[in-house]
Amino acid sequence: MERWRLAGVPTHLLRFAKRCALLRRLTISMKQNTIFQAAAIVAAGIILALVANAFASRDRKVSLVGTYPNALKVPAREVPVAPPPVVTPVTQTVATTTQPATITVPPTATTTTQPTATAAIETVGLNPKAKTPPAPAPTTTTAPPPPTTEFKVHPDKPYIEIAYNDVKALHDKNVLFLDARRTSVYEQGHIPGARTYSVWESDIDDKVNKLFAERNDQAAQNLPIVIYCSGGDCEDSHMLAQKLWGIQFNNVYVYKDGFPDWQQHGAPVHTGANP
Amino acid sequence: MKRYLTHPWLTIRVQLALGAIFVIAAIPKIADPPSFAHMIYNYRLVPASLINLSALVMPWVELLAGLALILGVWKKAARNVIGILLAVFIIAISINLFRDNAIDCGCFNVADRGKTHEQRIFDMKVDVVRDLGMLLMVGQLWWAGKREEDLEAANVAPPS
Numbered sequence: 518m519e520r521w522r523l524a525g526v527p528t529h530l531l532r533f534a535k536r537c538a539l540l541r542r543l544t545i546s547m548k549q550n551t552i553f554q555a556a557a558i559v560a561a562g563i564i565l566a567l568v569a570n571a572f573a574s575r576d577r578k579v580s581l582v583g584t585y586p587n588a589l590k591v592p593a594r595e596v597p598v599a600p601p602p603v604v605t606p607v608t609q610t611v612a613t614t615t616q617p618a619t620i621t622v623p624p625t626a627t628t629t630t631q632p633t634a635t636a637a638i639e640t641v642g643l644n645p646k647a648k649t650p651p652a653p654a655p656t657t658t659t660a661p662p663p664p665t666t667e668f669k670v671h672p673d674k675p676y677i678e679i680a681y682n683d684v685k686a687l688h689d690k691n692v693l694f695l696d697a698r699r700t701s702v703y704e705q706g707h708i709p710g711a712r713t714y715s716v717w718e719s720d721i722d723d724k725v726n727k728l729f730a731e732r733n734d735q736a737a738q739n740l741p742i743v744i745y746c747s748g749g750d751c752e753d754s755h756m757l758a759q760k761l762w763g764i765q766f767n768n769v770y771v772y773k774d775g776f777p778d779w780q781q782h783g784a785p786v787h788t789g790a791n792p
Numbered sequence: 793m794k795r796y797l798t799h800p801w802l803t804i805r806v807q808l809a810l811g812a813i814f815v816i817a818a819i820p821k822i823a824d825p826p827s828f829a830h831m832i833y834n835y836r837l838v839p840a841s842l843i844n845l846s847a848l849v850m851p852w853v854e855l856l857a858g859l860a861l862i863l864g865v866w867k868k869a870a871r872n873v874i875g876i877l878l879a880v881f882i883i884a885i886s887i888n889l890f891r892d893n894a895i896d897c898g899c900f901n902v903a904d905r906g907k908t909h910e911q912r913i914f915d916m917k918v919d920v921v922r923d924l925g926m927l928l929m930v931g932q933l934w935w936a937g938k939r940e941e942d943l944e945a946a947n948v949a950p951p952s
Contacts (some may be wrong), residue, residue: 524878539812540945551869551872553869554866554868554869554870555870555872555873557866557869558853558856558857558860558866558869558870558873559849559873561851561852562849562853562856563854564848564850564851564854565850565852565856566849566851567848569822569827569848569852573825574842576826577823577824577825577826578826578843579825579829579847579848580844581844581845581848582841582844582845583829583840583841583843585833585840585841585843585846586840587834587836588833588839588840588843589836589837589839590836591891592893593892594892594909622856636944639881672828685855689805699826699827710831715826715947717827717829718826719826737799744817747904747906749906751904757898773921
């Protein structure tokens with residue numbers, strides 16, 4: 518006040534300057550206050566999250582620090598292989614039956630036998646390349662082909678991906694099956710005998726350690742283990758296989774197409790919390 | 793136009809809507825942290841050591857910020873937190889769109905819905921547009937708050 522008077526500043530300018538200083542101080546304090554409040558919201562969130570996790574049930578709890586080797590690695594997209602084009606004989610078949618006068622095939626031949634795609638094209642003459650004899654119709658009663666994979670120990674790689682036939686063969690031999698999906702999903706339906714080993718739940722390391730204790734000698738660790746999840750782009754089974762490989766389980770197989778494929782094949786399914 | 797866009801009638805509704813959206817979005821994530829951790833993992837942007845921690849903390853921050861907006865407590869701080877979260881979501885989804893890494897957003901639902909690659913990519917684009925819309929709502933709150941401050945500074949009562 519005194520300084521301004523000494524400088525000879527008019528009173529209205531003095532008031533204006535004071536108001537500006539006050540406003541600036543107020544704005545700064547409000548901004549700081551907002552930052553403090555935002556920090557308080559985040560801090561409260563951290564505390565509540567930790568408390569909630571501490572009291573969460575086993576299948577809802579996560580370990581604070583997870584181990585996910587491919588956390589920053591973008592998976593390569595698997596482009597589905599397009600099936601070979603199938604020529605439908607619909608239009609050609611109609612032509613042979615509705616216009617018998619233009620084609621020299623006896624009408625009895627077209628009415629008594631159901632033409633295959635190749636035969637229909639041959640009759641009309643649309644595709645000169647299609648002169649090969651018709652392929653035998655697929656039979657639905659054939660037995661599934663035998664397993665293609667030899668289930669040998671493979672210490673050089675964490676897992677081998679296998680398909681349904683191999684999985685079924687191993688299941689028939691009472692090999693250990695591990696379900697890497699969430700426990701809640703496991704309870705809705707799983708492969709009979711499979712144990713729940715969800716990689717996203719907090720007790721996964723305990724379960725892996727327990728398995729290691731169960732199979733504590735080299736011979737037991739070399740027994741095959743099959744892991745599955747939901748197929749498709751599901752990586753949970755691969756992550757669990759990596760974990761097991763890390764503790765010397767050298768004969769792990771991943772059911773590539775997972776539980777949906779198992780169901781599609783009409784294989785038995787068990788529901789509930791027990792294997 | 794400016795008067796209408798910053799009018800308290802609109803501001804209070806935007807504030808309540810944004811708060812409600814964040815509370816609704818937070819609940820499934822709080823209910824199932826392992827699934828949300830899986831969703832965060834799928835983004836392939838968060839280091840392994842931070843995935844579970846993010847999955848635990850982020851939904852609670854969303855919930856508190858949403859509740860603060862609904863209750864009108866610490867509005868500016870809550871608005872800023874939500875703005876930052878939305879910006880992070882938009883950037884994360886956009887990076888994955890650019891990388892052609894089809895993921896489930898995990899915004900309102902953390903269950904794996906078994907979608908195809910194309911469906912996921914389409915949904916991600918929709919998610920980015922939706923998040924931009926919500927960012928506009930944050931912008932409206934910021935603008936209205938700034939106008940209110942200006943009016944207070946000029947000792948003029950805000951329009952009722």
